[in-house]
Amino acid sequence: MAAQRTxxxxxxxxxxxxxxxxxxxxxxxxxxxxxxxxxxxxxxFFNKINADSVFNLAGLLAYNFLTSIFxxxxxxxxVAGLIIGxxxxxGLQSVESALSRALPxxxxxxxxxxxxxxxxxxxxxxxxxxxxxxxxxxxxxFVTMEFCFGVIYRLGPRKALPQNLIAIGMTLALAIGGPVxxxxxxxxTALIHQLKLGAVGSFMAQxxxxxxxxxxALVFFGFIYWIVPNKLLAFKSVWRGAxxxxxxxxxxxxxxxxxxxxxxxPSSFGSLAGFALLxxxxxxxxxxxxxxxxxxxxxxxxxxxxxxxxxxxxxxxxITQQQRQAxxxxxxxxxxxxxxxxxxxxxxxxxxxxxxxxxxxGNIQ
Numbered sequence: 119m120a121a122q123r124t125x126x127x128x129x130x131x132x133x134x135x136x137x138x139x140x141x142x143x144x145x146x147x148x149x150x151x152x153x154x155x156x157x158x159x160x161x162x163f164f165n166k167i168n169a170d171s172v173f174n175l176a177g178l179l180a181y182n183f184l185t186s187i188f189x190x191x192x193x194x195x196x197v198a199g200l201i202i203g204x205x206x207x208x209g210l211q212s213v214e215s216a217l218s219r220a221l222p223x224x225x226x227x228x229x230x231x232x233x234x235x236x237x238x239x240x241x242x243x244x245x246x247x248x249x250x251x252x253x254x255x256x257x258x259x260f261v262t263m264e265f266c267f268g269v270i271y272r273l274g275p276r277k278a279l280p281q282n283l284i285a286i287g288m289t290l291a292l293a294i295g296g297p298v299x300x301x302x303x304x305x306x307t308a309l310i311h312q313l314k315l316g317a318v319g320s321f322m323a324q325x326x327x328x329x330x331x332x333x334x335a336l337v338f339f340g341f342i343y344w345i346v347p348n349k350l351l352a353f354k355s356v357w358r359g360a361x362x363x364x365x366x367x368x369x370x371x372x373x374x375x376x377x378x379x380x381x382x383x384p385s386s387f388g389s390l391a392g393f394a395l396l397x398x399x400x401x402x403x404x405x406x407x408x409x410x411x412x413x414x415x416x417x418x419x420x421x422x423x424x425x426x427x428x429x430x431x432x433x434x435x436x437i438t439q440q441q442r443q444a445x446x447x448x449x450x451x452x453x454x455x456x457x458x459x460x461x462x463x464x465x466x467x468x469x470x471x472x473x474x475x476x477x478x479x480g481n482i483q
Contacts, residue, residue, distance in 0.1 A: 166422060166423075171269070172413065179266055180404070183401040183404065183405060186255060187401070188233065188252075190292065191229060192252045194296045197293045197296075221400070260285040264276065264281065264348060266409060270421070271348075271412075273347065274438060288346065299337065332368050335363070335364035335368065339359070343356035343412060351415075355418065358418055359410075362414050363407050363408060370403055
């Protein structure tokens with residue numbers, strides 16, 4: 119009698135087999151099983167994304183982007199005006215143009231114009247106070263990023279002082295390095311336009327613009343993935359996520375005008391409401407792209423358990439916080455008990471027994 123073989127079926131595989139049988143009326147072929155086996159890591163990756171509530175965290179991160187984007191751009195353009203504008207006004211205009219192109223066409227120019235108008239109206243002490251408050255306000259974005267990355271990497275948050283120092287440092291790094299990167303990215307395109315190569319030059323400018331935009335996004339995402347998580351990471355552990363996020367951002371910016379015209383249709387909501395709708399949608403999908411890149415980095419590091427979901431993370435963090443508070447109480451109680459045992463109680467007993475001994479001696483006499 120032929121030996122019977124037992125095959126372990128995965129639930130996802132069984133569902134696909136049933137679907138294939140309904141369509142063709144025959145069992146799934148060996149090629150279909152291989153395709154399913156190859157797709158299983160992708161399904162598990164999506165399960166982890168779903169368990170981490172990435173799309174809900176993206177809403178949280180998009181809100182912080184919304185409240186921080188104006189302060190960040192204010193600091194960036196103020197530093198650009200201080201460093202580059204004093205050397206070359208044309209260079210400052212190039213930075214403004216590159217920053218506008220980094221955002222969708224319907225958003226970038228409006229935001230940059232509003233920020234520059236605010237900077238021109240401010241002067242002296244008011245400008246200094248505005249920049250300093252913007253540095254702190256913009257740094258809240260990186261605090262929220264650390265929280266989101268903690269969910270993805272299964273990490274706890276930093277203590278308050280290191281957390282705020284890193285967040286402010288990231289804001290200053292963006293303010294100082296951002297103008298230099300944007301200026302460098304605009305130089306090749308400006309050079310091609312100066313050569314006046316016609317249609318060929320225009321095509322080359324577009325290609326170089328896309329490549330430079332990809333490079334800027336790669337540096338931006340890689341720096342965030344390397345510094346912000348509460349975990350010491352090597353660059354080789356973050357480049358895959360940065361590469362994926364940069365590619366998704368370039369694709370998203372290319373198709374966003376089509377999405378705007380066919381799906382959002384902001385003109386039907388009025389100019390102000392339409393602009394707000396566009397801006398919020400762009401920031402939400404930017405947050406999703408940022409978190410998906412972090413998910414890929416965590417996946418490569420072996421953090422792949424989809425059963426430890428977002429609620430479990432919050433519960434574990436609450437338990438960890440309670441344990442830390444209990445340890446602090448336990449560490450302070452022995453010192454207090456030691457003081458009571460060695461010093462306070464002997465003195466109290468001595469003071470209490472002295473009158474009793476004197477009274478007892480008087481009774482004996």
